[in-house]
Amino acid sequence: MTNELSKGSRERRIKDKDLFETVEEVFDTKTVMTIYELMKRRVLRRVNGVISAGKEARIYLAYSFNKDPLAVKIYLTSTAEFRKGVVKYIAGDPRFNGVNIGGIRRLIYLWAKKEFRNLKRMYEVGVRVPKPIAVLNNVLVMEFIGEEGLRYPLLKEVWKELSREELLKVYELLIEEIKKIYCLAKLVHADLSEFNVMVKPGGVPVIIDVSQSVSIDHPYAEEFLVRDIRNIYDFFYSEVGLEVADFKDILKEVRSCRGVKEDLSQE
Ligand SMILES: Nc1ncnc2c1ncn2[C@@H]1O[C@H](COP(=O)(O)OP(=O)(O)O)[C@@H](O)[C@H]1O
Ligand SMILES: [Mg+2]
Known part of the structure; x- marks a missing residue:
């Protein structure tokens, strides 16, 4: 050494x-x-x-x-x-x-x-x-x-510098990521918020900090899923002021894959 x-x-x-x-x-x-x-x-x-x-x-x-x-x-x-x-x-x-x-x-x-x-x-x-x-x-x-040795910013740090279009893109991609985590990886992040999302140039989110993520079979998985979606919803709706879908509709959309795993995994 x-x-x-x-x-x-x-x-x-x-x-x-x-x-x-x-x-x-x-x-x-x-x-x-x-x-x-x-x-x-x-x-x-x-x-x-x-x-x-x-x-x-x-x-x-x-x-x-x-x-x-x-x-x-x-x-x-x-x-x-x-x-x-x-x-x-x-x-x-x-x-x-x-x-x-x-x-x-x-x-x-x-x-x-x-x-x-x-x-x-x-x-x-x-x-x-x-x-x-x-x-x-x-x-x-x-x-x-x-x-170049500098990390990309967290969503929390950068959102004010992003355009409406970029914010909408980050939001939409994030919901897609939550769906992939739940439907394909069969996990729930369980600590998702604007503090655990990094943003690449152009508004591409990267999810980090997954140590506490649990299997969807974990007894608290659904509770954690609701909390994750609630955090993302609250951030975009209340803090950013973006017109996003209703919280319940987002949750329903994410959950809609339960039982139709095969269809989703072929997407
Ligand atoms: N893969 C990575 N590349 C660059 N920076 C990272 C990476 N993972 C984490 N970070 C930076 O380190 C911080 C802490 O990481 P995180 O995994 O969220 O740990 P914790 O929140 O438990 O301290 C993040 O907010 C981010 O700024
Ligand atoms: Mg963290």
């Missing part, structure tokens, strides 16, 4: 050194070892600055050996609060039946794996999400949504 880091210009070396000092300060040894292991497996070549520092996870910009930008989501070994918050989404999901959720570290690993699986399932049916690349312990690697 030292070899890898000592390549390149002096300036770059200093940057990397700074980064690794930061990483080592912020993360426990196991997390640092996980990042090293991903480098050894040639998933990551280098890790740059932090993109976002949330309560439960940090996102870093990184680069692959092909120099493609990547987003690395690192779950922090967290508090009892985290445990309380996440258990609801795992317990009850048939995919996690019989899985021992054990101690906090195990739970976080499971949570990262769950986000990876959800991303994969959505990506495979054509939902606009970052392409999942790898997951190891509490570290998830995915496609970077942005250009």
